[in-house]
Amino acid sequence: MTPADMASVVLVGAVVGFDTVSFPQAMLSRPIVASTLGGAIAGNASLGLLCGAILECFALETLPVGASRYPEWGSASLVGGALYADTPSGSTGALVMSVIIGLSGAWLGGWSMIRLRTLNAQRARRNHDAVASGDPRVILGLQLSGLAADLLRGATLTALLLAISLPLRDIAARGWTQSPDSTRLTLGIASVAVAASAVWKHFSSVPNARIIMLAAAMVSGLLVFFT
Amino acid sequence: MTSTTPPLPLRTNVAMFVRLLAIQGSWNYETLIGTGTGFCVEPALRLLPGGPEGEAYRAALARQSQYFNAHPYLAAVAVGALARAELDGEAPKQIERYRRALCSPLGSLGDRLVWAAWLPFCSLVALALFGLGAGPLLVLAGFLLLYNVGHIWLLIWGLRVGWREGLRVAPSLGTPILRHGPQVIGRAGAALGVLALPLIFDRIAGSGPSGIVRLAFGILVALAAAVVLVRLQGRLEGWKAGLIALTLVALYSTLRP
Numbered sequence: 319m320t321p322a323d324m325a326s327v328v329l330v331g332a333v334v335g336f337d338t339v340s341f342p343q344a345m346l347s348r349p350i351v352a353s354t355l356g357g358a359i360a361g362n363a364s365l366g367l368l369c370g371a372i373l374e375c376f377a378l379e380t381l382p383v384g385a386s387r388y389p390e391w392g393s394a395s396l397v398g399g400a401l402y403a404d405t406p407s408g409s410t411g412a413l414v415m416s417v418i419i420g421l422s423g424a425w426l427g428g429w430s431m432i433r434l435r436t437l438n439a440q441r442a443r444r445n446h447d448a449v450a451s452g453d454p455r456v457i458l459g460l461q462l463s464g465l466a467a468d469l470l471r472g473a474t475l476t477a478l479l480l481a482i483s484l485p486l487r488d489i490a491a492r493g494w495t496q497s498p499d500s501t502r503l504t505l506g507i508a509s510v511a512v513a514a515s516a517v518w519k520h521f522s523s524v525p526n527a528r529i530i531m532l533a534a535a536m537v538s539g540l541l542v543f544f545t
Numbered sequence: 546m547t548s549t550t551p552p553l554p555l556r557t558n559v560a561m562f563v564r565l566l567a568i569q570g571s572w573n574y575e576t577l578i579g580t581g582t583g584f585c586v587e588p589a590l591r592l593l594p595g596g597p598e599g600e601a602y603r604a605a606l607a608r609q610s611q612y613f614n615a616h617p618y619l620a621a622v623a624v625g626a627l628a629r630a631e632l633d634g635e636a637p638k639q640i641e642r643y644r645r646a647l648c649s650p651l652g653s654l655g656d657r658l659v660w661a662a663w664l665p666f667c668s669l670v671a672l673a674l675f676g677l678g679a680g681p682l683l684v685l686a687g688f689l690l691l692y693n694v695g696h697i698w699l700l701i702w703g704l705r706v707g708w709r710e711g712l713r714v715a716p717s718l719g720t721p722i723l724r725h726g727p728q729v730i731g732r733a734g735a736a737l738g739v740l741a742l743p744l745i746f747d748r749i750a751g752s753g754p755s756g757i758v759r760l761a762f763g764i765l766v767a768l769a770a771a772v773v774l775v776r777l778q779g780r781l782e783g784w785k786a787g788l789i790a791l792t793l794v795a796l797y798s799t800l801r802p
Contacts, residue, residue: 342566343617345664345692350671354681363681371675372749376784378668381660384614384652385577389784414795421788438573442580449580452607454587454597461584464571489799496798499751506750506763508790510742511770512783513672517738518775520665524731534739542743542760 319360319404319484326359327400328477334392335427335472338382340465347392349373349420353399365408366399372413373398373420375509379516390431393472394423397479401487410501411494412487417505419483423475430471438464553589553628553708560588561624565700568624569617576612578620582627583610585620589628605631608641614648616655618699623647625707626714633711643712650715654723659699662730667692669737676744742767 319327334355338347345351350370357366373395380388398420405412441460442449448456494501521527553561568581586609593601609631615623623644630640671688679687706717743764750763774783 339572340567340570343569344696345667345689348668348671348688350668350675350688351685354685358681367675367681367684368749371672371745374668374672375745375749376787378665378672379783381656381664383656383660384616385574411795411798414791414798418788418791418795421784421791424784425788435573438571439575442571442573442575449583449610450607452603452605452610454603454606457580457583457587457606457610460580461567461571464573464580465567468570490795493799495801496794501794501798502749502751503759503763504794505791506746507767507770508787509749510746510764510767511774512787513738513745514742514768514771515774515778515783516665517669517735517742518771519778520661521731521735521738524728524735527732527735530732530735531739534736538740538743542757 319400323359323361323400323404324480327356327396327480328473330355330359331393331396331476331479332469332473334396335390335475336465336469338390338392338427339431340468347390347395349377349391349395349398352392352395353420356396356399356401357403360400360403362403362408365403365405369399369402369413369416369420370395372417372505372509373424375513375516376421377424378513379519387432388428389421389424390427390475391420391424392427393476394420394427394479397423397476397483400480401483405487405491407491409491409494410496410498410505411490411492414494414501414505415483415487415490419479419486423479423483426479427475430475434464434467434471437467553592557588557592558704561585561628562700562704564588565617565621565624565704568620576610577614578617579611579613582613582620582624583607585624586628586631590631592632604637608637608644611641611644613644615651616659618659618696619651619655619703621700621703622707622714622718623651625704625709626711627707629708629711635712639712647714650718654718657727658723658730659695662727662734663695664692666730666734666737667695669734669741672745673737673741676741676746676748678748 334347334352337344353370353373354363354366357363377391382388398416402413402416445456564585568578568585571580572578583606590602590605591597595601609627667688670691671684674684674687707714710717746763747760
């Protein structure tokens with residue numbers, strides 16, 4: 319990855335991290351989008367998409383509900399997709415490491431969002447009197463400083479993840495001993511297991527959903543059998 | 546709309562809409578989206594008697610910047626309704642009471658419709674496209690267009706209905722999309738999820754040397770693991786379990802001779 323590519327990853331990482339909550343929540347931060355963008359920056363969007371689809375399966379169970387604590391998928395997925403797409407051989411070891419970086423980076427990103435929210439709360443507390451008097455400059459200032467801090471958070475997180483994970487990716491790409499077939503099978507099982515449990519958790523309580531799932535499973539089975 | 550309240554100028558409407566996209570910019574554990582709500586209502590408050598320099602403007606902005614919580618998309622309903630109430634000159638106590646009352650319904654309706662139904666459904670559509678072999682452009686365009694049609698529509702609808710109804714906006718929250726949407730989308734998501742998962746598995750795991758046997762074996766193992774994850778709900782999140790499992794695989798695969 320060239321320095322220009324790395325700079326682009328950090329810049330786009332700031333944007334997708336920013337999209338998670340602050341602006342505009344257009345879901346650029348979903349793993350399937352961010353990782354594909356990372357792959358495109360590194361020169362192979364299709365490899366980024368593969369890494370992103372695996373991460374999306376894991377992300378399917380986490381909901382960005384208000385005050386709850388959830389992973390920040392955007393910046394980490396972008397780094398994961400860029401790292402995998404940048405591997406010359408497209409090694410399956412590098413794919414596993416990119417997914418691990420995406421998952422652990424999302425965890426770190428979630429923690430960084432909590433820290434930012436705590437800092438925002440401190441700023442709000444300090445300016446309580448000015449807000450209570452309806453000072454428009456203070457209210458606008460709180461909003462804009464929160465937005466700027468989140469943009470900075472995304473950029474810093476992306477740069478940090480990139481710096482830590484490049485050598486890890488190289489170790490995994492060079493020293494991977496498991497066969498590509500069994501590695502892909504492992505990734506498929508892990509990601510689809512989490513996605514299947516997420517589908518059940520989200521939708522099984524909807525009236526008639528269980529019957530619909532059973533019917534869909536039968537159709538799916540028949541399609542697999544006859545094709 | 547009462548005859549004393551003029552229609553919002555286009556420029557004010559656009560400013561409020563754009564600001565709604567950033568309503569969570571200063572999200573914090575003290576006032577949640579309170580400051581963001583004040584920030585979104587502010588363009589309309591400039592139309593109060595005396596303009597941005599007037600007392601009415603500052604008093605209204607102070608009221609609208611206190612603690613508030615709602616789903617970020619459905620907060621558009623509150624922003625429209627509260628702007629209308631302020632410009633109609635409703636009593637401050639009544640506005641504050643109504644503002645507090647809006648928090649809970651706008652939070653739970655939005656969470657059920659968007660976070661628990663629309664987002665996972667759109668995510669499954671993207672994964673299904675991927676499973677069917679679509680390329681990066683189609684997957685991204687399909688997902689982003691589909692999701693954001695719902696996102697933008699909710700913002701525009703919320704702002705319009707809020708402004709139109711003012712403090713009488715509550716009955717509008719009983720609209721069929723908000724009442725039945727989560728169930729309809731949930732059923733579609735349930736069917737799509739079950740249909741798409743084998744395709745997704747096939748594309749991630751690859752066909753391999755033993756084709757259908759590999760596919761059937763992989764899906765059965767994944768389903769067994771999914772049952773365990775569902776049983777562990779509340780104690781262990783699936784993505785954390787996945788991270789632990791993959792880290793162990795990576796350590797084994799790189800460290801063994």
